[in-house]
Amino acid sequence: MRCADLEKVLFAGDGPWSATAFLSEIASxxxxxxxxxxxxxxxxxxxxARLGPAGDREFEVHTIGVDPQRxxxxxxxxxxxxxxxxxxREGAPVVLDVRTDNVPARTxxxxxxxxxxxxxxxxxRPSGADAYLMTRPGRSVSGGAGEGAGAGPGERPTTGPGAAPGVHESRGEVGGS
Structure with missing residues (x-):
């Protein structure tokens, strides 16, 4: 399973998720x-992850990973x-944890x-590395372009020529290869 293989490379000292863990996350x-x-x-x-009832919602980034060669x-x-x-879309805040020494991710x-x-x-675990808890306040998409609406200076666009690789929501798929 490709996600689990990438996890082993990306998070080797921090208890990478197994294929079973990915399947559980996908099934939730x-x-x-x-x-x-x-x-x-x-x-x-x-x-x-979506946490809490509608009207009192919060989201949590459980994981994000990119092949080191990409x-x-x-x-x-x-x-x-x-x-x-x-x-x-729900005007909800987002929380995440990140290693204190992971400067590219924090940036x-x-x-x-x-x-x-x-x-x-x-x-x-098992590395014992510290993590920062980070939050982003809720934002509403009504009334303007919003944060994710386009590429800023020096960034690749997310659609069109020169775009970053295709990203899509995936239900029940872990990725092959």
Missing amino acids: RHNRCFAARLHGELVGYAVL QGLGIGRTLLRQMLDVAD LYEAHGFEIVGLRPRYY
């Missing part, structure tokens, strides 16, 4: 799963924007409105 009716493909190959994935192409940014679009999240609101000592 509270989760939205996204896949990025380039020439038919799965090169990125993300899972967003990083720098805008795939992670596109996956994140897809997840934020889901939350923005990406901060560029999309996340702020560090807490520290979780020894959060990741």
Whole structure:
């Protein structure tokens, strides 16, 4: 299973998800799963969890990963924007945890409105690495383009010529290869 294989590379010291864990996440009716493909190959994935009842909703980024050989192409940014679009349709906040030493991920999240609101000592297992808890306030998509509406300076567009690899919501699919 491609997602689990990528997890082993991306999160080797932090208890990477197994194929069974991915299947469980996909099966949950509270989760939205996204896949990025380039020439038919799965090169990125993300899972967003919906928490709480309508009107008091919050979303949590469970995971986001991009094949190391494909990083720098805008795939992670596109996956994140897809997840934020889901939350923005409900005007709901988004939370996530990120390793304190993962500067590229923190930079990406901060560029999309996340702020560090807490520290979780020894959060990741088995490495014992610390994590920052980050949040992004709820935003409404009504009344304007919003955060994910287009590419900013120096970014690849998410559609059209030169776009990042295709990202689509994936239900019941983990990705082959």
